[in-house]
Amino acid sequence: MNDAAAATLSVVVERELPYPPDKIWRALTQPHLIEEWLMQNDFAPVVGHRFNLRGDWGGVLDCEVLVVEPDKTLSYTWNFKHADAAYNLESVVTFRLNATRTRTHLRMEQAGFRPEQKQALAGAKAGWRQFFAKLEQVAART
Amino acid sequence: MPKAHDILFRTLADPTRRAIFERLCRDGEQTVGALTAQARVSQPAVSKHLGVLKQAGLVRDRHAGRQTHYSAQLGALAPLLDWTSQMAGFWRSKFDRLEDLLKRMDQ
Numbered sequence: 363m364n365d366a367a368a369a370t371l372s373v374v375v376e377r378e379l380p381y382p383p384d385k386i387w388r389a390l391t392q393p394h395l396i397e398e399w400l401m402q403n404d405f406a407p408v409v410g411h412r413f414n415l416r417g418d419w420g421g422v423l424d425c426e427v428l429v430v431e432p433d434k435t436l437s438y439t440w441n442f443k444h445a446d447a448a449y450n451l452e453s454v455v456t457f458r459l460n461a462t463r464t465r466t467h468l469r470m471e472q473a474g475f476r477p478e479q480k481q482a483l484a485g486a487k488a489g490w491r492q493f494f495a496k497l498e499q500v501a502a503r504t
Numbered sequence: 505m506p507k508a509h510d511i512l513f514r515t516l517a518d519p520t521r522r523a524i525f526e527r528l529c530r531d532g533e534q535t536v537g538a539l540t541a542q543a544r545v546s547q548p549a550v551s552k553h554l555g556v557l558k559q560a561g562l563v564r565d566r567h568a569g570r571q572t573h574y575s576a577q578l579g580a581l582a583p584l585l586d587w588t589s590q591m592a593g594f595w596r597s598k599f600d601r602l603e604d605l606l607k608r609m610d611q
Contacts, residue, residue, distance in 0.1 A: 375595040381606050389605055399601040470595055 372473040383433040383459040383466045390436055390457055434459055515560040521553040525562055528576035535571050
């Protein structure tokens with residue numbers, strides 16, 4: 363799913379930071395610290411936890427934690443519901459921390475797609491499922 | 505805006521068409537003949553792809569004698585760049601704030 367999303371629209375922002383990964387991890391995962399650099403939130407570093415990010419502009423993002431690997435990877439959905447379907451955004455944000463001896467390389471990737479693309483994606487996945495199902499049938503017969 | 509996205513995605517989803525567009529971006533203006541020589545498809549197929557690219561605003565044609573020259577219109581990609589460049593700008597400014605916060609945080 364991530365591969366397909368990345369093939370559609372994806373944003374990567376990277377930065378070298380002169381701090382160890384655990385310090386950056388705290389800034390990414392402690393609600394009072396997240397609020398200082400990103401947005402107001404009710405985040406918890408637990409896979410499956412649903413939370414909101416509230417922007418200064420009044421917008422509210424619906425998020426769900428997908429991956430928590432302390433000091434390494436943090437990923438959550440970043441969805442924006444809008445009455446006009448054209449403005450709906452469904453995306454996944456992934457932070458990766460790579461420690462070198464003295465620094466940490468922080469990489470943020472946001473991969474997104476709009477509803478009609480998601481349908482296309484679901485269609486593609488369904489196609490693969492059918493393919494594998496058929497393959498299984500063939501394998502079972504031989 | 506979303507409609508423009510749809511058209512661009514649909515147009516560039518085809519690998520042969522995308523290859524023709526990339527070639528025009530890379531090498532500048534080309535005739536159908538020159539493009540066909542590089543493509544793995546027939547001239548009518550190349551012409552058809554160019555027609556679709558033209559409809560999407562991605563290429564422009566120029567007639568000179570019996571030849572038609574095609575060139576890429578990079579401006580047509582703006583709707584696609586929009587979302588990504590907006591989000592990239594957003595994250596860069598957030599990362600600035602993150603750096604400030606890290607500076608202030610206790611070790």
